[in-house]
Amino acid sequence: MPLHLVYGGTFDPIHNGHLAIARAARDALDCPVRLMPTADPPHRTPPGAPAAWRARMVELAIAGEPGLLLDRFELERGGRSYTVDTLIALRAALGPAQPLAWLVGADSFVALPTWHRWRELPALAHFVVAERQGSPLDAALPPALDVEMRGRWASAPDALTASPAGRVYRLRQPLHPLSATAIRARIAEGLPVSGLVPDAVAAFIREKGAYRQRPAAPL
Numbered sequence: 001m002p003l004h005l006v007y008g009g010t011f012d013p014i015h016n017g018h019l020a021i022a023r024a025a026r027d028a029l030d031c032p033v034r035l036m037p038t039a040d041p042p043h044r045t046p047p048g049a050p051a052a053w054r055a056r057m058v059e060l061a062i063a064g065e066p067g068l069l070l071d072r073f074e075l076e077r078g079g080r081s082y083t084v085d086t087l088i089a090l091r092a093a094l095g096p097a098q099p100l101a102w103l104v105g106a107d108s109f110v111a112l113p114t115w116h117r118w119r120e121l122p123a124l125a126h127f128v129v130a131e132r133q134g135s136p137l138d139a140a141l142p143p144a145l146d147v148e149m150r151g152r153w154a155s156a157p158d159a160l161t162a163s164p165a166g167r168v169y170r171l172r173q174p175l176h177p178l179s180a181t182a183i184r185a186r187i188a189e190g191l192p193v194s195g196l197v198p199d200a201v202a203a204f205i206r207e208k209g210a211y212r213q214r215p216a217a218p219l
Helices: 014-029 050-064 073-077 081-096 108-109 118-123 143-149 180-188 199-208
Strands: 004-009 033-037 069-070 101-105 126-131 167-170
Touching: 004 014, 014 033, 014 050, 014 069, 014 101, 014 126, 014 167, 033 050, 033 073, 050 069, 050 073, 050 199, 073 081, 081 101, 081 118, 081 180, 101 108, 108 126, 118 143
Parallel strands: 004 033, 004 101, 033 069, 101 126, 126 167
Antiparallel strands: none
16 A cells, blocks of 8 residues: 655744655655644744744645645644544544555654653654654664664555554654744844745735734843
């Protein structure tokens, strides 16, 4: 069965680094990548743009990009956007036999033990971990994560279609040194973001006046 590959995130806003990861995953795994904006991320401060705007920016960013799709699953499901709950709902919709994978960056993967009910995740989906040379995966993993992932590492993409869940594949590709936080800060300061986000996304941000509010200084 084909791999159902999901790239979840706040995409606040989506930027060229996100697109580089999505394209690399699409090409390496030879399958569509479904970009899924989160509705209500419980692990961080509220997004700077409403969910409908963030979804529209993803839609604009991937227009004309073969194999990159906007997935509104979390937005339509509602509720808190814990990954475990999203994967449980996806697994129920797709059935037990469908190969399902969750695309994350190396930093997020290393922080997996801080996620809600994280030990349940390998039973629900594979992980595709986007990394670059010198990423956290090249150092020692946190002990609990190291134990949980033993025997799960896949050396080839085919392993992800051979079973519904439970494997981890390292996607090596040149990650961009971009962050949505830095882009929001530039917009708040009135600085240009050309070259950091797709032109259509930059135009949407200008049209809506998104991210104009300067973030509050930390206490």
